[in-house]
Amino acid sequence: MKWSEISIHTTQEAIEPISYILHEAGASGVVIEDPTDLVKEWDVKFGEIYELNPDDYPEEGVVIKAYLPVTSFLGETVDNIKENINNLLQYEIDLGYNTVQLSEVNEEEWATAWKKYYHPVKISERITIVPTWEEYKPVNSDEIIIELDPGMAFGTGTHPTTIMCIRALEQAVTKGAHVIDVGTGSGVLSIAAEKLGAGKVDAYDLDEVAVKSAAINIKLNKSQKVVTVKQNNLLNNIEGQVDIIVANLLAEIILRFVDDAAAKVKQGGLFITSGIIKSKKDLIKDSLIQAAFDVEEILQMEDWVAIIARKK
Known part of the structure; x- marks a missing residue:
């Protein structure tokens, strides 16, 4: 099969929404080429850092790459992607250069391109995310391993927003806690909550493809006895109250259901939110x-x- 690599030159701020647009268009995942990775000081206390090649990165901005099958509808798909990206301007998201390029690759090159970007990542004292094709031996007896295949789900667990959510869950989840994961994506936060001791986890996503992908990852990690994944729009029509709600979504989307979250979290319960660009923190x-x-x-x-917030 032939594949088309779509490459979008944009900004840090636009990574999350553009990644979601690509996922909605049929891409199985994204590759982020961010030149700040070459110069920043890495947090090495949790695990090793792999050598980065400067030739793979733009001089400024970021490049987001995804792979789409070459079909008769490819041109229409790309036009829709461009239109949806331009629509982000109404949310005051800086798109930077906002240039889109296409190039054709064969299936073997596509598979290799994915795998060279993903390795086991120890994201906290206890949790390590491991691609399914990598062999990894736990360093500590209490280490928690989450297996993910970046080629089958949106969200690899290594983006800063996901890492912060998992670290917050590590602090917050108590044995038997009831957790809701809003916008579950790959299911990584739900899996983390289960492995941290949650007694019940409800994972919701509006996108049917994400629901199917999350279900695969949940089964892969043997979390299905605790985690239930369903298609749902945010917290609409969800009954009852829970101990923790976690949502790794855009700030604009979080704003839509803050009141619903307050109603669905028990008194003294927690609402953990991320996906928030620094300028929208306040x-x-x-x-x-x-x-x-x-x-x-x-x-x-x-x-x-x-942000970790507790209901009064």
Whole structure:
């Protein structure tokens, strides 16, 4: 099969929404080429860092790459991708150069391109994310391994927003806790919650492809007895209250259901949010406070923020 590599030159701020647009268009995942990775000081206390090749990165901005099968509908798909990216301007998201390029690759090159970007990543004291094709031996007896295949689901667990959510869950999840994961994507946060001791996890995503991919990853990690994944729009029509709600989504989407989250979290329960670009931190913080949450902690990694808020 022939594949087309779509390459979008944009900004850090636009990574999450453009990645989602590509996923909606049929891409199985994305590759991020960010030149700041070459010069920043890496947090090496959790695991090794793999050597990066400067030739793979743009001089400025970021390049997002994804792979689409070459079909008679490819031109229409690419036009829709461009239109949806341009629509992000209404949310005041900086698109930078916003250039789109296409190149053809064969299936073997496509597979190799994926695998060279993904290795086991130890993202916290206890949790390591391992691609399914990599062999990995736990370093510690209490280490938690989450297996993911970046080629079959949106979200590899290594983006700063996901890492912060998992670290927040590591602090927050108590044995038997009931957790809701809003916008589950690959299911990585739900899997992490289960492995940290949650007694029940409800994973929701509006996208049917994400629901199917999350279900595969949940089964792969033997988490299906605790984690249930369903198609749903945010917290619409969800009954009852839970101990923790976690949502790794765009700030604009989080704003839509802050009040619903306040209604669905038990008194003293937690709402963990991420996917928030640093410039919108105060907007989300103020919204949480108005919805009767106390902001307990704000985490920051690169240009991204995660907020841990407790219901009064």
